[in-house]
Amino acid sequence: MKTPVYDALLALKEENSISFHFPGHKGHLAGVPWGELMPAIDTTETEGMDNLLEPKGIIKQSQKEAAKIFGAKETLYAVNGSTGSIYIAMAAFTKPGDRVIVQRNCHKSVYNAMVLNRLKPAYVYPRYNEDYDLLSGVSAEDVQYALDLYPEAKALILTYPNYYGVCCDLETIAHLVHEAGKILMVDEAHGAHFTFSDTLPPSALSCGADIVIQSTHKTLPSLTQTSMIHVGSNRIDLKKLRDRYQLYTTTSPSYLFTLSNEMAVKYMDEEGRKILKEQEVFIQEIIEQLDSIDRVSVFKGDPKDDTLFYKDPTKILMSMKGVMGTTLKRELWRRHNIRLEMADYYYALALTSVTTTKEELLALVDAIRDLAATLPFKELNIKSVEMPKPKVAMMPAEAYYGKKTLVSLDDALGTIAAAPIIPYPPGVPLVATGERVTEEVLDHLQFLRENGQTIVGLTGDEDNMVVVE
Numbered sequence: 001m002k003t004p005v006y007d008a009l010l011a012l013k014e015e016n017s018i019s020f021h022f023p024g025h026k027g028h029l030a031g032v033p034w035g036e037l038m039p040a041i042d043t044t045e046t047e048g049m050d051n052l053l054e055p056k057g058i059i060k061q062s063q064k065e066a067a068k069i070f071g072a073k074e075t076l077y078a079v080n081g082s083t084g085s086i087y088i089a090m091a092a093f094t095k096p097g098d099r100v101i102v103q104r105n106c107h108k109s110v111y112n113a114m115v116l117n118r119l120k121p122a123y124v125y126p127r128y129n130e131d132y133d134l135l136s137g138v139s140a141e142d143v144q145y146a147l148d149l150y151p152e153a154k155a156l157i158l159t160y161p162n163y164y165g166v167c168c169d170l171e172t173i174a175h176l177v178h179e180a181g182k183i184l185m186v187d188e189a190h191g192a193h194f195t196f197s198d199t200l201p202p203s204a205l206s207c208g209a210d211i212v213i214q215s216t217h218k219t220l221p222s223l224t225q226t227s228m229i230h231v232g233s234n235r236i237d238l239k240k241l242r243d244r245y246q247l248y249t250t251t252s253p254s255y256l257f258t259l260s261n262e263m264a265v266k267y268m269d270e271e272g273r274k275i276l277k278e279q280e281v282f283i284q285e286i287i288e289q290l291d292s293i294d295r296v297s298v299f300k301g302d303p304k305d306d307t308l309f310y311k312d313p314t315k316i317l318m319s320m321k322g323v324m325g326t327t328l329k330r331e332l333w334r335r336h337n338i339r340l341e342m343a344d345y346y347y348a349l350a351l352t353s354v355t356t357t358k359e360e361l362l363a364l365v366d367a368i369r370d371l372a373a374t375l376p377f378k379e380l381n382i383k384s385v386e387m388p389k390p391k392v393a394m395m396p397a398e399a400y401y402g403k404k405t406l407v408s409l410d411d412a413l414g415t416i417a418a419a420p421i422i423p424y425p426p427g428v429p430l431v432a433t434g435e436r437v438t439e440e441v442l443d444h445l446q447f448l449r450e451n452g453q454t455i456v457g458l459t460g461d462e463d464n465m466v467v468v469e
């Protein structure tokens, strides 16, 4: 058998590129001599090893330690990314048919969970910041409006921070949600590091969230797929949560992932705090240096926008005049062996973590300086990248499990999507299952495709979509 995956991974190792993308360990896993211990520690629920599905011993003890650090009532280590953790969490506080209020630019896992749990969505849209051409946060007013409009809703589900590091005024929103007697679930997949520095945005738990999901692997030095579920209040039924945990989790959870969750938290609580502090100062200097390069701007926040309450400074969001973000990302890799996490029309995003070194950050500045001096200027056709707002026509589960057919994009106007169309990253559906396809959606889709964005959900020659028959 040929081994294309092994070959590609060896080539990737050989390439030895600088990583400004996930996972947060960026090739420098802390605390465990993995090379020495593997594969001996890849074990199962044998004597003394406890069981992640029903922890009573070492895993229970470790999760308790983690909960103390995060300020949670309970912490559950998880092994299927935040995707799996979101399925578990949403099943824990809803039953089929319930209404939930969802931030419309949530990750696709929230949409999947609505299909799995047969939930009815009502959406709150993030605001669009026209001065900087990016999606900011949801406003407290829009949340209050939705809470008033849907008194039957069980919960509000928010993303905090978003991919770009934008954070809404979560404390105020938590207060409104609790006044209305609802549950606040926060997808903090990109913010597990907030707990470890008081100069970063406040963590979702400290703002009052009832249940919080984090991808340990995204911003902490931990293996891909590691995640945590934190419970912040008594509004979450722990028995139900443990039951749903078992529903969605493999009966052979990886001890490597469990260990990695534990060691990442330990590392952050010890060395990590100090490193993060020093790094924040250095990243500020790097941002100033990047910002001083001709044609280059780094987004640092916008005090005029009250939906953009905090900006996570560890996520460097840059743009270059006359160059698309996607081109910048590609050329950083091609010419400078630097890989970024993502790019869109305007921006390229470099993600740092505690394992990012000063040398790597300085290499980024040098590379950007070179590209700013050499990349040709191409007039960008100024375009708002605000999200279209298609109407919900059907419950996601109804559309997903109903009769479906394929239509070409040319004939899709007015149909109801039976599968989402998702630009990747950031993995937010442009049209979600059960929503009506509008002209605005089709225009935006064409714009994304013309600009080289990867789109998931189109079939055939990428010219067809799945719709309700």
Ligand SMILES: Cc1ncc(COP(=O)(O)O)c(C=O)c1O
Pocket (backbone or CB within 6 Å): 080, 081, 082, 083, 084, 106, 107, 109, 159, 162, 163, 187, 189, 190, 215, 225, 226, 227, 426, 427
């Ligand atoms: C906001 C958000 N939530 C959840 C997820 C899912 O996380 P995971 O990759 O850990 O399953 C992602 C993945 O990119 C994400 O961006």
